Amino acid sequence: ENKTAMVYQATASAPVNIACIKYWGKRDTKLILPTNSSLSVTLSQDHLRSTTTSRADPSFSKDRLWLNGKEEEIVAPGRLATCIAELKKLRKELVEDKDESAPKVIADSILPLFALLKMIIQLSTVPVHIASFNNFPTAAGLASSASGFAALVSSLAALYALPCSPSTLSLIARQGSGSACRSLFGGYVAWEQGVLDDGSDSLAVEVAPRSHWPEMHALICVVSDDKKGTSSTSGMQRTVQTSELLQHRIKHVVPKRMKEIEAAIKAKDFDAFAKVTMADSNQFHAVALDTEPPIFYMNDVSRSIIALIVEYNRVAIEKTGKRKAAYTYDAGPNAVIYTLQENVKEIVELIVKYFPQKDGFKDPFQLFAGGSVG
Numbered sequence: 001e002n003k004t005a006m007v008y009q010a011t012a013s014a015p016v017n018i019a020c021i022k023y024w025g026k027r028d029t030k031l032i033l034p035t036n037s038s039l040s041v042t043l044s045q046d047h048l049r050s051t052t053t054s055r056a057d058p059s060f061s062k063d064r065l066w067l068n069g070k071e072e073e074i075v076a077p078g079r080l081a082t083c084i085a086e087l088k089k090l091r092k093e094l095v096e097d098k099d100e101s102a103p104k105v106i107a108d109s110i111l112p113l114f115a116l117l118k119m120i121i122q123l124s125t126v127p128v129h130i131a132s133f134n135n136f137p138t139a140a141g142l143a144s145s146a147s148g149f150a151a152l153v154s155s156l157a158a159l160y161a162l163p164c165s166p167s168t169l170s171l172i173a174r175q176g177s178g179s180a181c182r183s184l185f186g187g188y189v190a191w192e193q194g195v196l197d198d199g200s201d202s203l204a205v206e207v208a209p210r211s212h213w214p215e216m217h218a219l220i221c222v223v224s225d226d227k228k229g230t231s232s233t234s235g236m237q238r239t240v241q242t243s244e245l246l247q248h249r250i251k252h253v254v255p256k257r258m259k260e261i262e263a264a265i266k267a268k269d270f271d272a273f274a275k276v277t278m279a280d281s282n283q284f285h286a287v288a289l290d291t292e293p294p295i296f297y298m299n300d301v302s303r304s305i306i307a308l309i310v311e312y313n314r315v316a317i318e319k320t321g322k323r324k325a326a327y328t329y330d331a332g333p334n335a336v337i338y339t340l341q342e343n344v345k346e347i348v349e350l351i352v353k354y355f356p357q358k359d360g361f362k363d364p365f366q367l368f369a370g371g372s373v374g
């Protein structure tokens, strides 16, 4: 054991995000550049999140990663290897940068200065071990790649003391999984598709912080914990290759909806937010159906929940002229229901009434988590 060698470690968490305007389709599969912009709400840190610890130690022989305790291979030029290499590159550039104001590694060490300086220069060459855990069952079919890659990038950025903005880090998280770039921010987040071929303008930006609209809640309803089905990565490329409806969506629908939902969020107009969120979930599942061969993500329980929310909103519109809830579905049958705090109890009771729950996680329907977003 080399007692003089320094060991650096950093831990970071990132929550899951749920898209209101869906990302579906890549124009560059290596850099993960999307065919349209998207917008999501990041859940609160208290609920579904990934936590990742990175440690650099000169005694390690190579970079290694464990996901929920199980080792995953890091193979170049795969997504994990790309993200780690990009962050090491930024670390190397930081040290080479002559700007003395740039933060260097935390110097709370009693080591002689020369040893510290040597470590600062070499940290990007020291192997890292990375351990990541989800605080929710990966098998629940809930997107774990978004929180996972966001936490990985945040943890390495902290390890390397990178003075980067979340938007800059989102450029790297995007290369791990497209939707991960949006989990670098809390609250309401847009992923701007960008126009450049090198992807340097395809990044996440904050539309509004969580504190702007703290009444917003997301109810996550686990309809099935079955992981089988078409993966997002392969499904969306089949859609790009075969769906004419996707071309219409990219050109004529999403740009307008991005403006509408950003305005709805800024004005805290739940009715407008709900209308566009449900319309975009519907169109995402329509382009999946328009794919050859067709892709089905929702099941009968998913469709029953849609019917329930439609009826709930019909009554609300009759009384007040406004919607009170919005459903949205990703690449699986689980429902996410957006609503304001004042309606949470009513909606939970409604769902429990129509979808009675038995004990155990394997039940056809289980209300998994309800909580504030942001």
Ligand code: 2P0
Residues within 6 Å of the ligand: 018, 019, 021, 022, 023, 024, 032, 038, 145, 146, 176, 177, 178, 179, 180, 232, 233, 284, 329, 330, 331
């Ligand atoms: C979204 N989804 O915007 C959309 C809606 C699923 C449906 O982002 O290939 O896991 O890693 O970039 O990010 C799922 O796609 O795909 C996704 P990759 P990702 O949240």
